[in-house]
Amino acid sequence: MKVGLFIPCYVDQFYPQVGIATLQLLEKFGCTVGFPLNQTCCGQPMANSGFEHLSHDCDALFVRNFAxxxxxxxxSGSCILHLKDHLHDEKQPEQAAALRGKVFELCEFLVDVLKVESLDAHFPHRVGFHQSCHGQRGLGLSQMSELMxxxxxxxxxxxxLVxxxxxxxxxxxxxxCGxxxxxxxxxxxxxxxxxKDRLADHVQHGAEYIAGADVSCLMHLEGILxxxxxxxxxxxxxxxLNSTGKV
Structure with a gap:
């Protein structure tokens, strides 16, 4: 299985350890991982701010890097959702369309594609999980509480499994989280x-760590903490998931 590792720009710049952990985790499950060195932003910030036309070059580069x-x-659930919903390339429309169906957030890839049922991981702490909105409502990583x-x-x-x-x-x-x-x-x-409201829920229940699948949300919460x-x-x-002890 040949997997292209996409590391969003804010992870690369501020939380590189997350990218490293993702790489090591995929390799533990037997994936052959490639990392295109000239990858850049997926274009989500421009598109979400009403400037999708400025993200076309990001799309074209992504297709060239990962096709x-x-x-x-x-x-990163938010970046992956953006790619699944909006990746396009006028010069390579078929390759872009195929890529939209091959892009996965880490958790959904481990559960839905690799079918992971056991982990050699150890993390002896009380953990609260923050489910980011894009991952939940866009990617379907978990059920929305308002649904019966x-x-x-x-x-x-x-x-x-940890x-x-x-x-x-x-x-x-x-x-x-706001x-x-x-x-x-x-x-x-x-x-x-x-x-602050989101953090209070975790703190009141005795969390030592707040985990999440989107570093952007975690960065916001970390600043308040x-x-x-x-x-x-x-x-x-x-x-x-990649830990053998304390992070």
């Missing part, structure tokens, strides 16, 4: 208040 792979995997349907969570399914990890219950399992990309810039006060001198830490799920 040869069986699958493309990235540790059987609950499920692909990230929780994986975390329950030795020593206690996945704590939350009062509001799918509440937004990041929302440019929303956190344009509506800073509302964004921070939403972040640091400003309040909290001892609670954030960690990407790839780091936990």
């Amino acid at each position: 040869e792979y069986d699958y493309v995997v990235g540790p 349907a059987e609950p499920f969570s692909k990230p929780a399914q994986l975390l329950k 030795k020593g990890l206690e996945l704590i219950p939350l009062s509001r399992t799918d509440e937004c 990041f929302g990309g440019t929303f956190s810039v344009m509506e800073e006060a509302v964004s921070v208040k939403m972040g 640091r400003r309040n001198n909290s001892g609670v830490k954030v960690v990407h799920i790839a780091e936990i």
